[in-house]
Amino acid sequence: MNWERQKASYLPLRLVTGFVVLMLTVWGALALWHQVVQPAARMVTLVLWTTSGLSVVVALTGLPSRKAHTLTAVTFASAVAIMTAWWSTLKPSHDRLWADEVSQLLEARVEGNHVLLKNVRNFEWRSETDYTPRWESRTYDLARLRSADLVLSYWMGPNIAHTLVSFGFDDGERIVFSLEIRKERHESYTAVGGFFRQFEQVLVAADERDIVHTRSNVRGEDVYLYRLQMSQEKVRSLFLKYLDAANELRRTPRFYNTLTSNCTTIVFELARLIAPALPIDYRLLLSGHFAEYVYDLHGLTLGYRYGELQTRGHINERALASDASDADFSVSIRQGVPGIPASEANP
Incomplete structure (x- = not known):
């Protein structure tokens, strides 16, 4: 031939x-x-x-x-x-000139019910470029840990959202965990760059006035809050898994990946350690639909249609009003959200 x-x-x-x-x-x-x-x-x-x-x-x-x-x-x-x-040869590193908001790594120490978190972010944001940086050490009592809320912040259409989890204590304290890109001072975020080892990842623990407020009130993103239906034992387990992840990341730097290692996949990975039967779903990639995925697994407040939970969980109007009235931000944004007791949502 x-x-x-x-x-x-x-x-x-x-x-x-x-x-x-x-x-x-x-x-x-x-x-x-x-x-x-x-x-x-x-x-x-x-x-x-x-x-x-x-x-x-x-x-x-x-x-x-x-x-x-x-x-x-x-x-x-x-x-x-x-x-x-x-x-x-491309290796992740902790040794770069980082942007201010990701310059510090979270460190967690747990002794019984006593938790010490170092480098909790509590910036005062006036705009994306005008802010007062504050990194704090805070202590928490795990015996007082009561709740976990899922927060989705939409920054690029209805299919893509940033995923955060906010933990609440019975004394009113709250702490939010968020896996984010660790960009350098000269860098700006690009989803495509996240596929090509352009960014490291960082696990941020922050005050709601910082990490939620800046998304709803400063950046103008659409932010939704849902109460997660979890036993206190599982809330505690998820909280501790976040602390383990933070300490592991502190020891070993990792690249951020837009597809496989991002703000949504870490929530799924940590939750799967608690409930191994959680199914893989396309909504883990289309993060804007992650709350609906959790709803289908009966993980959000029962007795409501998903559309109603979404409508009542939209916090932007209440968040902006809290600025005008100088009300407690965390209390204000929870007003009317299904599943949240009146004691948490009344000023």
């Missing part, structure tokens, strides 16, 4: 191979774009990489010469080997 007849007989395989090579070329180009900072070096590496990949695609679809096919294949294989070796 001659070369031309061989090419024709392997057409489906060549098409599949060409598609795989094209996707790999796109992935590598995006990785180089987000990781190579120096403009000239970025341009050179992008040209070399894309040229090697596209030459294989062209060879598979059109070049008649077996020698040309072999040459392009060897060239691209060499480029893939170099890319793989370079990618393996």
Whole structure:
């Protein structure tokens, strides 16, 4: 069988191979774009990489010469080997010039029911760039831990939301946990960069006046709050899992990944340690629908349709009013939220 007849007989395989090579070329180009900072070096590496990949695609679809096919294949294989070796050198670090709001790592110490948290964030935000930084040490009594609330903040349409969990104590104290990108001072968030090891991750523990208020009142994001239906034993377990995660992250830096290691997946992973049967669901990726996923698992206040819980859990109007009246922010935003006792939602 001659070369031309061989090419024709392997057409489906060549098409599949060409598609795989094209996707790999796109992935590598995006990785180089987000990781190579120096403009000239970025341009050179992008040209070399894309040229090697596209030459294989062209060879598979059109070049008649077996020698040309072999040459392009060897060239691209060499480029893939170099890319793989370079990618393996990218390591997460705690030693960078971090943005102020993620500059400190949470440290947790637990002795019986006594919890000491170091580096709790309690910034006073006037705008996204105008703020008074405060990092505090706080103590909590686990015997007084009573509740957990799911908070979703929508910043990019109805399908994507930032996921936070707020824990409440019977003395009115609250603490919110949020897995976030740990950006450097010169960086700004990009969801695409989160696929390509551009950011480390950080677990922030913060006051609601800081981390919820800045989203609803400063950034103007749509924020929803839901009471989670959990026994006190499971609330305590989830709280402690967050502390374990914070200490582990303090010991070992990790990259943030937009798809597999983000603000929603950590809630699912920690909850699954408590209830291993939790099912995988597309709403773990489309985080804007995460509350509906929890509702379907009977994890939100029972006796209400999901739409009603969502409507009554929208806190923005109450959050803005609390600024005008100087009311207690945490109390104000819970007014009318199903499942929350009157003692928590009355000023």
